[in-house]
Amino acid sequence: xxxxxxxxxxxxxxxxxxxxxxxxxxxxxxxxxxxxxxxxxxxxxxxxxxxxxxxxxxxxxxxxxxxxxxxxxxxxxxxxxxxxxxxxxxxxxxxxxxxxxxxxxxxxxxxxxxxxxxxxxxxxxxxxxxxxxxxxxxxxxxxxxxxxxxxxxxxxxxxxxxxxxxxxxxxxxxxxxxxxxxxxxxxxxxxxxxxxxxxxxxxxxxxxxxxxxxxxxxxxxxxxxxxxxxxxxxxxxxxxxxxxxxxxxxxxxxxxxxxxxxxxxxxxxxxxxxxxxxxxxxxxxxxxxxxxxxxxxxxxxxxx
Amino acid sequence: xxxxxxxxxxxxxxxxxxxxxxxxxxxxxxxxxxxxxxxxxxxxxxxxxxxxxxxxxxxxxxxxxxxxxxxxxxxxxxxxxxxxxxxxxxxxxxxxxxxxxxxxxxxxxxxxxxxxxxxxxxxxxxxxxxxxxxxxxxxxxxxxxxxxxxxxxxxxxxxxxxxxxxxxxxxxxxxxxxxxxxxxxxxxxxxxxxxxxxxxxxxxxxxxxxxxxxxxxxxxxxxxxxxxxxxxxxxxxxxxxxxxxxxxxxxxxxxxxxxxxxxxxxxxxxxxxxxxxxxxxxxxxxxxxxxxxxxxxxxxxxxx
DNA sequence: ACGTCCATGTAGAAAATCTACACGATGTAT
DNA sequence: ATACATCGTGTAGATTTTCTACATGGACGT
Numbered sequence: 001x002x003x004x005x006x007x008x009x010x011x012x013x014x015x016x017x018x019x020x021x022x023x024x025x026x027x028x029x030x031x032x033x034x035x036x037x038x039x040x041x042x043x044x045x046x047x048x049x050x051x052x053x054x055x056x057x058x059x060x061x062x063x064x065x066x067x068x069x070x071x072x073x074x075x076x077x078x079x080x081x082x083x084x085x086x087x088x089x090x091x092x093x094x095x096x097x098x099x100x101x102x103x104x105x106x107x108x109x110x111x112x113x114x115x116x117x118x119x120x121x122x123x124x125x126x127x128x129x130x131x132x133x134x135x136x137x138x139x140x141x142x143x144x145x146x147x148x149x150x151x152x153x154x155x156x157x158x159x160x161x162x163x164x165x166x167x168x169x170x171x172x173x174x175x176x177x178x179x180x181x182x183x184x185x186x187x188x189x190x191x192x193x194x195x196x197x198x199x200x201x202x203x204x205x206x207x208x209x210x211x212x213x214x215x216x217x218x219x220x221x222x223x224x225x226x227x228x229x230x231x232x233x234x235x236x237x238x239x240x241x242x243x244x245x246x247x248x249x250x251x252x253x254x255x256x257x258x259x260x261x262x263x264x265x266x267x268x269x270x271x272x273x274x275x276x277x278x279x280x281x282x283x284x285x286x287x288x289x290x291x292x293x294x295x296x297x298x299x300x301x302x303x304x
Numbered sequence: 305x306x307x308x309x310x311x312x313x314x315x316x317x318x319x320x321x322x323x324x325x326x327x328x329x330x331x332x333x334x335x336x337x338x339x340x341x342x343x344x345x346x347x348x349x350x351x352x353x354x355x356x357x358x359x360x361x362x363x364x365x366x367x368x369x370x371x372x373x374x375x376x377x378x379x380x381x382x383x384x385x386x387x388x389x390x391x392x393x394x395x396x397x398x399x400x401x402x403x404x405x406x407x408x409x410x411x412x413x414x415x416x417x418x419x420x421x422x423x424x425x426x427x428x429x430x431x432x433x434x435x436x437x438x439x440x441x442x443x444x445x446x447x448x449x450x451x452x453x454x455x456x457x458x459x460x461x462x463x464x465x466x467x468x469x470x471x472x473x474x475x476x477x478x479x480x481x482x483x484x485x486x487x488x489x490x491x492x493x494x495x496x497x498x499x500x501x502x503x504x505x506x507x508x509x510x511x512x513x514x515x516x517x518x519x520x521x522x523x524x525x526x527x528x529x530x531x532x533x534x535x536x537x538x539x540x541x542x543x544x545x546x547x548x549x550x551x552x553x554x555x556x557x558x559x560x561x562x563x564x565x566x567x568x569x570x571x572x573x574x575x576x577x578x579x580x581x582x583x584x585x586x587x588x589x590x591x592x593x594x595x596x597x598x599x600x601x602x603x604x605x606x607x608x
Numbered sequence: 609a610c611g612t613c614c615a616t617g618t619a620g621a622a623a624a625t626c627t628a629c630a631c632g633a634t635g636t637a638t
Numbered sequence: 639a640t641a642c643a644t645c646g647t648g649t650a651g652a653t654t655t656t657c658t659a660c661a662t663g664g665a666c667g668t
Contacts, residue, residue, distance in 0.1 A: 609668100611668090612666085612667085612668100613664105613665085613666080613667100614664085614665080615663095615664090615665105616661100616662085616663090617662075617663100618659100618662100619658105619659090619660095620657105620659090621657080621659095622657065623657080624653100624655070624656085625653080625654070626651105626653070626654080627651090628649100628650090629649090629650095630647100630648085630649085631646105631648080631649105632645105632646095632648100633644100633645085634643105634644080634646105635642105635644075635645095636641100636642080636644095637640100637641085637642075637643095
């Protein structure tokens, strides 16, 4: 039984089409198809099945693909081990993030990394995209979820928590609530809100506020971009829920943040990885730096 | 990084020479040497080292070989999984045993196995040979050790206990002690003993008897073969320590067995395997049958 | 000193795997 | 309905990888 073939099956499970696997592994679709055929012949039972013009795995195929992950993990552990012997976290690591986390963490991380470890970053809009799906393409995926919510369970991905960031209420200077130490759900009814695009995780907290206060919030605008939201708040067009550590980057002093009490108001920032990639020494190094940087950010907001 | 090459490194760790690896993997020594060279070049650090006319692993090499085992295990699990899908424990399984265990267990086991699972058995003299070393050559190694003694720890082998067999005192019919229900160390001084060859595990118990009784035992002969020992006992030339379930096979009724009290007198019969081979479905099937047969033997000696 | 055993180079054979291209099936747009 | 794009899969040949056969040189035992 050949590992490369198993790996191909796993890629097929992750990416869903022969062409995608071929593209990802720098091969022609024909080569992939041939190898899968050999694997199937060796297995002695059908692993794939045509569906329309595409190809889906059978139950047996899925099971095999799952065990292929274990093989990949132990293999990655082996390579990591010998990287440790040479103690060089070399190579390239790719990463996607949603904008605010990237702005908060990445500059600090990249400065810490040695010259022989290249970190290729990209950003993706969190609402448009399925975070776990990116683990096929990128080594590390920075994602956020609300606390308690286990959005990424059960897919067999490695999840490393990086930080929990409070979500505060953002107010313009001079707002009646701006003198308060904290605000509660009842203080917030009657305000005009700048909301996030539908489906965005912050949504849940706004619903919780409504539930707690017993009234609907009036939502005038809906944006995805944080800087845009903030500019509206600063302009006095409404108030908004904003992440504590990443807000006010552009115009400091013109936005007032108030902790929200009575409601669990925070988001979890995590790193998602395919288990085998998580074992790579270079990846582990980056993760450690991400954790350190996250701790640093958190500390700098609590101490001064 | 290639798995086949890693596997070769592991074989080298197990077998100790390029030639042996080549022989075991049906290749020429040159091919093995070349692959190891490639692996070393990929690793970027020396994995092997010449010693005399042979080749030994460096620390890094040993570490890599160890992690290669994990890879082999997960790979074996994958193949086992798909064997389960076809539910066929097919293929061949090789086994070595020491004579008495083979005589006790193997006939029953082989009868239970299906026609598509071939069990190739061989026997080896336990005193001459290093049991763990056989795991390189055979899938399953039946070995015995005294209770409490962990002869096969720390080599990274899978150990499956099959049974604990009491070691009784074998007497000729008509012997003064033959009427007793059991015998103690003190009853046994003054007797003439038929002993086992030096280094044999039974040796320990004889020493324990001497220690307990406070006197040396007179040892007239030393044999390795159990049937030979028994024939001496039956002929009235002495008494001997014999395993309860395997003795008296040849001449029933002419040998009397008495339990030995006051001393832990039993041997542990175990199956030794390389971890990866232990995962194979066919191997697991044989192991299960071995356990069942062992239980059956044990039961048939306690009940009637 | 001699033969033996072992690992390792080299050259070419053998095997495995890939690319290029064609084909049929299946959706989608016009 | 027709034309077109997409997707997987065959086939033939090129490419790459890995093996064998044989030769070489060092280490050990007699």
